[in-house]
Amino acid sequence: MRLAPVDYLILSLYFVFVLCIGWIVKRKVATSADFLTSGRSVPVWITSLAFIAANLGAQEVIGMCASGAKYGIMTAHFYWIGAVPAMLFVGVFMMPFYYGSRARSVPEYLKLRFDEKTRALNAVTFAVMTVFSSGISMYALGLLFELVLHWSFTASVLLSAAIVLVYTFLGGLTSAIYNEVLQFFLIVLGFAPLAIFVVMKTGGWSGMAARLPQVMTHTWRYAGSASQNPMGVEVFGLVAGLGFVLSFGYWCTDFLVVQRAMAADSMSAARRTPLIAAFPKMVMPFIVIVPGIAAVALSHMALGYSIPLKPDGGPDYDQTLTTLMAQFYPSGMLGLGLTALMASFMSGMAGNVTAFNTVWTYDIYQGHIRKNAPDSHYLFVGRVTTVAGVGLSIGTAYLASHFNNIMDFLQLVFGFVNAPLFATFLLGMFWKRATGHGAFSGLLAGTAAAAATHGLTLAEGKGGWLGTVLHTFPSTMAQNFWIAIFAWSTCFLVTLLVSLMSAPKAEAELHNLVYGLTQIPHEQVPWYKRPAPLAAIVIAALVFLNLLFW
Amino acid sequence: MNDLRIPIGSFFALVGVILCVAGLAANFKAPLESANVNLYCGISMLIFGAVMLWLARRKARS
Numbered sequence: 297m298r299l300a301p302v303d304y305l306i307l308s309l310y311f312v313f314v315l316c317i318g319w320i321v322k323r324k325v326a327t328s329a330d331f332l333t334s335g336r337s338v339p340v341w342i343t344s345l346a347f348i349a350a351n352l353g354a355q356e357v358i359g360m361c362a363s364g365a366k367y368g369i370m371t372a373h374f375y376w377i378g379a380v381p382a383m384l385f386v387g388v389f390m391m392p393f394y395y396g397s398r399a400r401s402v403p404e405y406l407k408l409r410f411d412e413k414t415r416a417l418n419a420v421t422f423a424v425m426t427v428f429s430s431g432i433s434m435y436a437l438g439l440l441f442e443l444v445l446h447w448s449f450t451a452s453v454l455l456s457a458a459i460v461l462v463y464t465f466l467g468g469l470t471s472a473i474y475n476e477v478l479q480f481f482l483i484v485l486g487f488a489p490l491a492i493f494v495v496m497k498t499g500g501w502s503g504m505a506a507r508l509p510q511v512m513t514h515t516w517r518y519a520g521s522a523s524q525n526p527m528g529v530e531v532f533g534l535v536a537g538l539g540f541v542l543s544f545g546y547w548c549t550d551f552l553v554v555q556r557a558m559a560a561d562s563m564s565a566a567r568r569t570p571l572i573a574a575f576p577k578m579v580m581p582f583i584v585i586v587p588g589i590a591a592v593a594l595s596h597m598a599l600g601y602s603i604p605l606k607p608d609g610g611p612d613y614d615q616t617l618t619t620l621m622a623q624f625y626p627s628g629m630l631g632l633g634l635t636a637l638m639a640s641f642m643s644g645m646a647g648n649v650t651a652f653n654t655v656w657t658y659d660i661y662q663g664h665i666r667k668n669a670p671d672s673h674y675l676f677v678g679r680v681t682t683v684a685g686v687g688l689s690i691g692t693a694y695l696a697s698h699f700n701n702i703m704d705f706l707q708l709v710f711g712f713v714n715a716p717l718f719a720t721f722l723l724g725m726f727w728k729r730a731t732g733h734g735a736f737s738g739l740l741a742g743t744a745a746a747a748a749t750h751g752l753t754l755a756e757g758k759g760g761w762l763g764t765v766l767h768t769f770p771s772t773m774a775q776n777f778w779i780a781i782f783a784w785s786t787c788f789l790v791t792l793l794v795s796l797m798s799a800p801k802a803e804a805e806l807h808n809l810v811y812g813l814t815q816i817p818h819e820q821v822p823w824y825k826r827p828a829p830l831a832a833i834v835i836a837a838l839v840f841l842n843l844l845f846w
Numbered sequence: 847m848n849d850l851r852i853p854i855g856s857f858f859a860l861v862g863v864i865l866c867v868a869g870l871a872a873n874f875k876a877p878l879e880s881a882n883v884n885l886y887c888g889i890s891m892l893i894f895g896a897v898m899l900w901l902a903r904r905k906a907r908s
Contacts (some may be wrong), residue, residue: 302868306861315858320853342850481854485894489887538898600880626874628865632905790894 297444301321303631310482310635311382311459314475314642318463321471328674331468332654333400334559337472340476343565344572347383347556349476352483354637354645355436357584360611364588365603366513367526369845370519371588372581372725380574380732380838385588386557387570388827390548392816393725394558395566396808402551403659409724410801411732412663417739419659421713422551423652427685428706430648431692432586435703438693445634453693455636460645461686463660465679469559469654472646476556479639480576482489486636488583494590495623498597504582504846507593515845528771538778540782545718552651564819571830578837591616596807649685699732715780716742716787718836728810734795742787749779851902859895862888 329335337348363371399405403422405414436448436455447461463471498504505513511525518525519534527534547570581826594601601623604615621633657678666673696703720739723730751762755775769775805812823829865888868874874884 302864309860313853317853475848478854480859481858485858485891489883492885497878601878624877626876626877626883628868628874629887634859742878
């Protein structure tokens with residue numbers, strides 16, 4: 297792929313705007329709360345788009361297109377089953393406690409609700425994970441631009457890191473959120489035309505479907521048994537593992553996304569954030585997954601297009617998106633498409649850096665290192681942490697480029713740590729008897745259960761490191777879903793049992809933290825701004841989409 | 847400037863103009879697509895940017 301001057305013009309225009317946004321936002325930053333939590337002042341349409349944009353990294357866009365080519369429209373389950381229901385749940389049921397508790401972060405909620413050790417466990421694991429995700433995002437960017445444009449790895453990593461550093465240093469969370477919204481529109485306007493042009497080339501939706509096996513264009517018809525669909529997953533694993541444990545664990549407890557909703561300017565806006573975000577989330581599959589499906593149809597058309605191959609001869613689905621761009625976009629749009637990719641890599645980094653910042657400054661530094669300093673001190677620490685966070689990410693990117701296996705291993709471990717989280721929050725928010733000892737031991741037991749499941753089962757040669765293999769899964773995806781199910785159930789049971797055996801927390805300390813002891817404010821807003829009617833509309837649209845692509 | 851619609855609107859309006867010019871003036875072609883991709887996308891982005899700016903302006907006046 298070769299870029300023309302017009303492509304570079306668009307890319308540099310984007311850099312200029314990103315830096316300007318950071319510079320303009322800087323004037324609003326006076327306290328540590330402005331810097332780390334946006335001072336709870338962001339309008340709802342912005343928090344909503346940032347809520348999904350924070351998750352719409354370039355790895356997601358490239359990966360979803362790849363999965364589209366590999367599995368077909370079934371990939372949409374990652375959005376329709378694996379995101380939207382959880383987004384509704386966090387908005388309708390959980391946000392009153394997150395926002396109402398006045399906690400500044402998800403770990404801080406755990407401290408208020410449970411105790412210091414539960415917060416410390418969550419804060420430390422989260423801080424480590426965000427730094428690594430940010431580094432992995434940077435590494436993926438360097439790799440992609442090296443492969444596609446022959447840019448030097450170091451140059452693209454350092455350039456993107458420098459820009460992210462400048463705008464997060466200047467404007468903190470607000471700056472990161474604003475740029476996520478810009479990135480969201482770039483992804484939509486940059487890749488929707490690709491989906492349209494590629495599908496039109498294959499003869500519209502029906503023309504495309506006619507060139508593909510049936511299983512590629514149906515979401516549920518072949519989900520009955522693992523052997524019938526390319527994902528190798530059966531309905532229960534899909535709905536319980538992906539739709540419940542993994543998706544609720546991510547969308548309802550991951551501070552990176554919850555932080556966006558918590559930045560909203562009122563309780564009502566915070567609750568609406570994930571609900572409004574559900575609408576664009578639902579249609580994202582048509583922009584990110586459909587091009588991948590169409591690419592397979594296109595490769596059957598003797599136009600000279602074929603799915604790219606790896607050196608060993610197997611299909612290299614991860615390159616589907618960039619090869620489609622090269623075939624369908626002339627110089628100009630090509631520049632915009634690459635800008636959109638660059639933007640989503642960078643906002644992926646910025647999102648992680650700002651979340652890391654808040655957790656480090658409030659939950660680790662203020663919680664354990666220096667408790668009663670003036671606010672200006674924490675603002676200073678927040679700024680220093682931004683620099684440190686970007687520096688650590690660069691280090692991680694290089695670590696990833698030299699030791700690929702370590703990264704795979706770490707991502708596996710992060711999965712074990714995250715899988716049980718939702719059980720802790722569910723019990724914490726809806727059962728006032730749950731205790732700190734219960735939550736802490738539940739989290740540890742859940743993580744251990746996840747590791748044990750992985751060690752005792754086998755899928756595509758992965759796992760089974762405990763010696764005995766009790767079960768073999770048809771795919772690693774099925775294995776992941778079942779690891780999550782076991783981790784969640786173990787955490788749930790252990791938290792329940794240990795809580796019953798330990799002394800309960802006084803009810804007076806649980807106000808605004810637990811269901812039943814929280815007055816949910818009844819705001820005077822029109823019906824379309826209330827959570828329940830909004831959620832009902834989302835559900836109706838979701839059912840419609842699933843039936844349409846049954 | 848506290849309205850994010852202004853920078854977003856200006857960005858896409860500018861990109862829209864650049865793409866329209868590229869679509870009309872230069873004859874960039876993609877290997878598999880004969881349509882004038884730059885012109886179509888440029889017009890859409892120009893409209894999107896203009897709507898964003900118009901919304902921001904309406905808000906500022908009220």
